[in-house]
Amino acid sequence: MRIALEAAQAAAAAGETPVGAVIVDPATGEVVAVGANRPIGGHDPTAHAEIVAIRAAAEKLGNYRLTGLELFVTLEPCAMCAGAISHARIGRLVYGASDPKGGAVVHGPRVFEQPTCHWRPAVEGGVLAEESADLLRGFFRARRKPRPGISEPEA
Secondary structure: OHHHHHHHHHHHHOOOOOOEEEEEOOOOOOEEEEEEOOOOOOOOOOOOHHHHHHHHHHHHHOOOOOEOOEEEEEEOOOHHHHHHHHHHOEOEEEEEEOOOOOOOOOOOOOHHHOOOOOOOOEEEOOOOHHHHHHHHHHHHHHHOOOOOOOOOOOO
8 A cells, every 4th residue: 555655646746646556466465566646647537546557457368357356546536547446357456545525345336245246356445544544635725716705714
């Protein structure tokens, strides 16, 4: 998850929403691929960190099925990413911060619980959740323009 957080910080430095992902082979401990959000820079609305990492891993391994691999991501995946995780046959998903608004694993559509979902990874949430959430909060706080007469609440 620390590698995913580093990727999220790199995304933030590039002006992207700070989400990072890493795919690991648990049998060897090898980092297979790392992804960071880049929809703005890549002019690609599908370039979420998870998708970037899945594409890189599939390319590296020469297989679109990533059975048995583990995906670590700093934010609960959205519906698009959860679908891709299922299609890639990721064995285990570990995420940091929950996303009540846009998440689709334990929030919203709960993609892996749907009867139409053909592959369900093991899921663990809340790993380095505060660090992941703090990175996101800080990123968006810095982007908000102060409005005259309105003060921001103290943290």
